[in-house]
Amino acid sequence: MTAALRMLAYRAPDDSIDEYVKIGKNTAIESLKKFCRGVVKIFKLEYLRTPNATDISRLLRGAENHGFLGMLGSLDCMHWQWDKCPTAYHGIYTGHVQKPTIILEAVASYYLWIWHAFFGMPGLHNDINVLDQSNSFDELRAGCAPPAHFIINRRQYDMGYYLTYGIYPKWATIVQNIRETNDRKKAHFARMQEACRKDVERVFGVL
Incomplete structure (x- = not known):
């Protein structure tokens, strides 16, 4: 456990564990694999899945408390630095x-729950390229989203949406921020949207 946690939390090389816990490189790697398999086995059914009806209801209640009826979470990308990247791959x-x-x-939701994650695209890409490659959003690209029933201005909606910033495409299920405006209502919305969209930034900060 100590070897696995040191390698995950502190990015310790596998051959440096011997100095601290007196186990060899191969044993450290095997310990890390077993630890990761254990995490997946224990938490897969609760966390490593798409939201069910109960989850969606909880997400909608949390969003409503923050002034965004029908919002399912904040969508964004984070660049994870690759310290040991081979020189041949630096370009891409x-x-x-x-x-x-x-x-x-x-x-991610306000409660730091990541219910969708897509990891592995090279850092040369931007958020739109990543969204295009993300299999989890095939339905979103087709105009579908997890069912979410809510009413705004006496109009009923049956699909939830995600808060993002301006680079993302103008889909019905994506609510972008509003850039500088002199309209008081739009300026107020922009402030509220930006504050709520910080949920995913908080998640990235925790990671």
Whole structure:
């Protein structure tokens, strides 16, 4: 357990574990594999899945408390720095952060629950490229979303939506931020949307 946690939390090389817990490189790797398999086995049914009806109801209640009826979460991408990236891969994995990165796309709730994650795209890509490759959003691209029934301005809606920023496509299930405006209502919406969209940024901060 100690070897696995040190390798995951502190990015410790497998051959450095021997100095701390007195086990060899192969044993450290095997310990890490068993630890990861155990996490998946224990938490798969509760966390590593798409939301069910109970989850959606909880997500909608949380969103309503923050002023966004029908919102299922905040969508964004994070660049995860790849310290040990081979030199041959630097070109494709180096994007705007000027260092090799791997991209994590996630949808997260206010309670730091990541209910969608797509990890592995090279850092050269932008958020639209990642969204296009993400299999989990095939239905979203087709105009479908997890069922969510709510009423705004006496109009009923049957699909939930996600909060994002301006680079994302203009889909019915994506609510982008509003750029600078002199309209008081739009400016108020922009502030509220930006504050609520910070949920996914908080998740990335925790990770």
